[in-house]
Amino acid sequence: xxxxxxxxxxxxxxxxxxxxxxxxxxxxxxxxxxxxxxxxxxxxxxxxxxxxxxxxxxxxxxxxxxxxxxxxxxxxxxxxxxxxxxxxxxxxxxxxxxxxxxxxxxxxxxxxxxxxxxxxxxxxxxxxxxxxxxxxxxxxxxxxxxxxxxxxxxxxxxxxxxxxxxxxxxxxxxxxxxxxxxxxxxxxxxxxxxxxxxxxxxxxxxxxxxxxxxxxxxxxxxxxxxxxxxxxxxxxxxxxxxxxxxxxxxxxxxxxxxxxxxxxxxxxxxxxxxxxxxxxxxxxxxxxxxxxxxxxxxxxxxxxxxxxxxxxxxxxxxxxxxxxxxxxxxxxxxxxxxxxxxxxxxxxxxxxxxxxxxxxxxxxxxxxxxxxxxxxxxxxxxxxx
Amino acid sequence: xxxxxxxxxxxxxxxxxxxxxxxxxxxxxxxxxxxxxxxxxxxxxxxxxxxxxxxxxxxxxxxxxxxxxxxxxxxxxxxxxxxxxxxxxxxxxxxxxxxxxxxxxxxxxxxxxxxxxxxxxxxxxxxxxxxxxxxxxxxxxxxxxxxxxxxxxxxxxxxxxxxxxxxxxxxxxxxxxxxxxxxxxxxxxxxxxxxxxxxxxxxxxxxxxxxxxxxxxxxxxxxxxxxxxxxxxxxxxxxxxxxxxxxxxxxxxxxxxxxxxxxxxxxxxxxxxxxxxxxx
Numbered sequence: 001x002x003x004x005x006x007x008x009x010x011x012x013x014x015x016x017x018x019x020x021x022x023x024x025x026x027x028x029x030x031x032x033x034x035x036x037x038x039x040x041x042x043x044x045x046x047x048x049x050x051x052x053x054x055x056x057x058x059x060x061x062x063x064x065x066x067x068x069x070x071x072x073x074x075x076x077x078x079x080x081x082x083x084x085x086x087x088x089x090x091x092x093x094x095x096x097x098x099x100x101x102x103x104x105x106x107x108x109x110x111x112x113x114x115x116x117x118x119x120x121x122x123x124x125x126x127x128x129x130x131x132x133x134x135x136x137x138x139x140x141x142x143x144x145x146x147x148x149x150x151x152x153x154x155x156x157x158x159x160x161x162x163x164x165x166x167x168x169x170x171x172x173x174x175x176x177x178x179x180x181x182x183x184x185x186x187x188x189x190x191x192x193x194x195x196x197x198x199x200x201x202x203x204x205x206x207x208x209x210x211x212x213x214x215x216x217x218x219x220x221x222x223x224x225x226x227x228x229x230x231x232x233x234x235x236x237x238x239x240x241x242x243x244x245x246x247x248x249x250x251x252x253x254x255x256x257x258x259x260x261x262x263x264x265x266x267x268x269x270x271x272x273x274x275x276x277x278x279x280x281x282x283x284x285x286x287x288x289x290x291x292x293x294x295x296x297x298x299x300x301x302x303x304x305x306x307x308x309x310x311x312x313x314x315x316x317x318x319x320x321x322x323x324x325x326x327x328x329x330x331x332x333x334x335x336x337x338x339x340x341x342x343x344x345x346x347x348x349x350x351x352x353x354x355x356x357x358x359x360x361x362x363x364x365x366x367x368x369x370x371x372x373x374x375x376x377x378x379x380x381x382x383x384x385x
Numbered sequence: 386x387x388x389x390x391x392x393x394x395x396x397x398x399x400x401x402x403x404x405x406x407x408x409x410x411x412x413x414x415x416x417x418x419x420x421x422x423x424x425x426x427x428x429x430x431x432x433x434x435x436x437x438x439x440x441x442x443x444x445x446x447x448x449x450x451x452x453x454x455x456x457x458x459x460x461x462x463x464x465x466x467x468x469x470x471x472x473x474x475x476x477x478x479x480x481x482x483x484x485x486x487x488x489x490x491x492x493x494x495x496x497x498x499x500x501x502x503x504x505x506x507x508x509x510x511x512x513x514x515x516x517x518x519x520x521x522x523x524x525x526x527x528x529x530x531x532x533x534x535x536x537x538x539x540x541x542x543x544x545x546x547x548x549x550x551x552x553x554x555x556x557x558x559x560x561x562x563x564x565x566x567x568x569x570x571x572x573x574x575x576x577x578x579x580x581x582x583x584x585x586x587x588x589x590x591x592x593x594x595x596x597x598x599x600x601x602x603x604x605x606x607x608x609x610x611x612x613x614x615x616x617x618x619x620x621x622x623x624x625x626x627x628x629x630x631x632x633x634x635x636x637x638x639x640x641x642x643x644x645x646x647x648x649x650x651x652x653x654x655x656x657x658x659x660x661x662x663x664x665x
Contacts (some may be wrong), residue, residue, distance in 0.1 A: 052559050073565035085560035089578035102565035164564075 002063035009058035033215035036225035078165035172204035246369035297361035306354025423634035460617035483546030614640035
């Protein structure tokens with residue numbers, strides 16, 4: 001087990017900069033997710049850590065060893081691939097045994113047929129058999145060991161790929177979108193299973209995904225990547241509640257955060273569609289600003305008390321909760337409001353609705369999308385305004 | 386009315402088969418004639434009537450004479466040695482080359498691949514004379530090496546395997562690298578097992594082409610004990626049989642027998658291989 005340290009990692013393919021100076025410290029035993037839209041460089045970063053790709057500049061450190069230029073196998077990491085990458089001609093047992101055989105047996109001891117004549121092969125093979133059996137037991141696939149990957153379901157293949165990673169007791173696990181080839185139900189199940197595995201092994205996990213829900217549910221920390229940079233890194237709560245960038249706010253959370261255009265008064269007070277809000281931006285922030293409101297912070301309100309007004313355009317009933325789509329003048333996309341089970345029953349489409357929210361729940365972003373500090377305006381000031 | 390459509394379809398199927406069978410008959414006719422002739426005594430070979438089955442069966446003496454007058458067993462053994470060596474060496478060269486062209490990133494890869502494609506266009510006859518002179522200088526004419534070496538690098542094989550390797554996911558190669566396999570180990574322990582259908586297809590083409598090759602062995606070797614089956618039979622005709630067609634056809638039957646038997650045993654693989662490569 002080891003920590004992983006990245007210093008100013010840059011990578012260019014044919015003069016296109018894919019990674020633009022990534023710094024990242026991953027603690028020993030931490031579960032960290034690299035999340036971002038496709039093309040943000042997260043998979044490239046993982047491959048650089050693995051040693052499958054060479055960085056253009058920068059340094060990778062695993063444990064306390066600089067591993068720049070060290071071959072993938074010597075870094076002693078294990079990787080689980082999106083396509084599982086099982087050897088199709090080998091049984092499940094042999095698939096899991098490959099990394100051990102490569103490490104424990106000499107070239108001569110791996111020669112087909114001849115290998116049994118070399119002293120020591122038998123006892124090493126016995127050790128490998130025990131180790132593979134242990135892993136199969138741990139993952140609950142003892143009765144699958146004789147099968148070929150072609151005879152397994154997606155979830156079982158996934159498990160074999162995880163087994164092949166565990167068996168070598170690597171310094172860290174690298175997972176490259178391991179769940180995206182599974183159906184939705186299995187994906188949710190495997191999420192729990194991987195999180196439990198992480199707790200049991202207490203190993204460093206580096207998990208790449210484009211699915212923010214996977215990142216939120218499993219990680220100790222999330223690193224959100226955009227255009228070759230890590231834009232924000234923090235616990236799932238920090239990234240969700242306190243996004244430092246509009247792109248992070250929009251990427252994390254489902255349904256997506258509502259973003260409204262807001263006007264900035266001369267004293268810093270914000271207004272939406274001409275209606276002043278009890279919110280003031282810190283001095284120095286210049287217009288146009290945008291206000292981010294999570295679907296669950298919005299509440300329905302009387303017209304007189306409403307901060308935003310709009311018209312109900314669509315209702316999504318998800319059973320446990322209800323999503324209202326409300327068309328408002330300040331945004332091209334409808335604002336989404338989340339209500340608990342059975343909320344807003346009987347509301348007809350086209351009904352005018354008033355919306356309100358607690359000032360502290362709003363997030364303000366400046367013209368370039370950076371988070372802008374904001375203070376609530378006290379009631380007395382509001383009267384004067 | 387309900388039965389009209391199936392009946393029409395059956396008639397159509399019958400017609401189709403008649404056409405196909407008559408074409409097949411045209412192709413098969415020389416083979417059948419060869420078989421028939423190999424069973425006939427000398428007197429019945431030159432009859433003016435068409436006789437498919439001889440009145441006096443002379444199979445035993447024809448085949449005995451073929452084996453007696455020409456070292457047919459030797460020719461067959463030579464054929465096996467030469468085609469097997471060629472195929473093994475071709476695989477030994479083509480797989481690593483194809484792997485490099487398909488999965489490794491290196492400067493000039495596209496150019497090298499273009500050269501491979503270009504080399505497919507060069508017929509072996511065009512370079513026969515330079516190769517002959519080269520072998521003469523090297524002093525390996527009239528040896529097994531002369532029969533085998535010119536074909537060890539099969540550009541067709543490299544191309545075919547490269548195309549197949551392109552379809553193998555990169556993740557599999559990366560997983561092997563993570564597991565500690567070197568690049569050559571990846572070729573032999575990962576790529577080769579996944580490419581068995583492609584290797585089989587290539588093997589069929591290679592063996593058929595070199596078993597039947599007449600041109601190069603005719604030029605490269607002079608000693609009878611090095612003759613491959615086709616050259617051996619031709620030699621037998623000139624030197625021994627003259628116009629004794631019965632034993633000659635018996636010899637011809639014997640040398641094509643291994644390929645036909647191999648085809649019958651591996652018929653499914655054979656057809657799979659041909660459809661796999663998308664060639665005729």
